[in-house]
Amino acid sequence: MAGRIGMHMDRELLHQASEGSVLFADVSGSTRLYERAGNAAALAAVGRCIGAMKSCSEASQGRLIKTIGDEVMVLFPCAEQALQAALDIQRAVAELPPVAGFTMSSHIGFHHGPVLSDASGDVFGDAVNLAARLSGLAARGQIITSKDAVADLPAPLRQMTRYLYPIHVRGRAQPVELYEAIWQQATDLTLIAGFKEPLSHAAFLTLRYRDTVVEMNAVSAPVTIGRDTGMTIVVSDRLASRFQAMAEPRAGRYVLIDRSSNGTHVSMDGAEPFILRRDEVTLRGHGWIGFGQWTGPSAECIEFALQVDKTSTGL
DSSP, X not given: OHHHHHXXXXXXXXXXXXXXXXXXXXXXXXXXXHHHXXXXXXXXXXXXXXXXXXXXXXXXXXXXEEEETTEEEEEESSHHHHHHXXXXXXXXXXXXXXXXXXXXXXXXXXXXXXXXXXXXXXXXXXXXXXXXXHHHHOOTXXXXXXXXXXXXXXXXXXXXXXXXXXXXXXXXXXXXXXXXXXXXXXXXXXXXXXXOXXXXXXXXXXXXXXXXXXXXXXXXXXXXXXXSTTSSEEOOOTXXXXXXXXXXXXXXXXXXXXXXXXXXXXXXXXXXXXXESSOEEEOOSEEEEEESSOOSSOTTSEEEEEEEOHHHHTO
């Protein structure tokens, strides 16, 4: 009898198995928002964010599975609809009015794969777990997705993503390759940093953190920096984000891209340090990359140095 019941339940679960894209969207920095604005104002602001997340998801044929605190979980038929909703959510939340000087933002993760649903409409399985993990890795204002989701996108939309790095997930034999969906145009901060002369092309970039030394050239994969153990350079500073920043070669230059919650400090060629917030800058000469509160070069900073290819600059 028990065996027949088990077989019946297995058949029911198999009948409810399907492919889909699971998305988690979370309000960024809500703890600080409550501290700064107070409970009533913060609760109302979070409610507006959740409302925007729901509306954008429904507009892309998403089915709201549940709201978990400051986070929504949504199921989409395909990755294209999940991506469209993620882009719309980021824009809609970014356009909400600041509260007590706090700019509203969200971080999002989504994955495409097999899902199981129960009689209540809830969904579960590996795709759900991985989507939640991706949302947790995303920084403020960031959308992180997986190689499986990117593969499900139409070719033109794949151009809106860029490869990040692999992570190891418990229970999976192979690493999961992560991608970022680009939804806003970054601005190169070279001029803001006070460097107005033409940039030299560099052959090599060396990054040094404690005993870790990474050398990059023009064809190197991006170097990721943060507290997460899947980063290329794993930093121990508790003020650093799990995914703090990324350095990548680009047309003969090396660009540092901030992906953190609190910003990344940069000091180049002895100039005054500046803070990079969800933006990017072309690295020059020799300098330091810091996290949290800047106190000057230290063991908790990453030292970088560029070796200039003089044949490309005419020197």
